[in-house]
Amino acid sequence: MSDIESKQYACLVLAGRNHGLETLKKINEITNYNIIAIFTHKLNPKSIDIKQKERDDFSDYEKFAETNSVPLYTIDKLDEKYILDNFASQHNYDFLISVSWRYLISPQVFSKSNLGSINLHRGALPKYAGVEPIKRALQNSEKFIHVSCHHISKNFDEGKVIFKSIHPTNYDISKSIDDNVERLKKEITPYFPQLTIKSLEFLIDSKYHGK
16 A cells, blocks of 8 residues: 555544535545544524524534544634634644535635645535525526535635536425425435545545646
């Protein structure tokens, strides 16, 4: 086994929701990757819950972090972003991985990764950058939705796409648009860990093999 193949790659992961958790599990399965910390959101966003109750999946993140001895941090307000900035200034990492992260990531965080910073987005880019990409795609009668893995840049969802997966909407006219959105969110969850690992491997190959 070469030094490159046996190398441990430090990963800083910003993740939320079930597809973020499934991505964490997949990264953790692969011995080459070492998750040095997880940042997540403990509370629901105000846009859907004015009282900001605890997220249903937060206990699953706590369990994952405890089981795997990974530090877990929470950020639920804009003025708490300094916690992530401070962590990044004090640690080295090869990859920054963002899945369903609520806030804009500062350049001092994403530019510090040695091999690359990536974000997973539930929409075709640049057409469906921003919030509610699945709902907007359905409102436009799209037949397919995309899950895009792209480089992180200074603005939301503007970085170059590395890989994408395409999934049929199979719109159910007997259901509401919101019900269709929720169904599709569940159906596309497996793409997130798949695209993440594929993109990490691509970035490693690009660095060391010039691919």
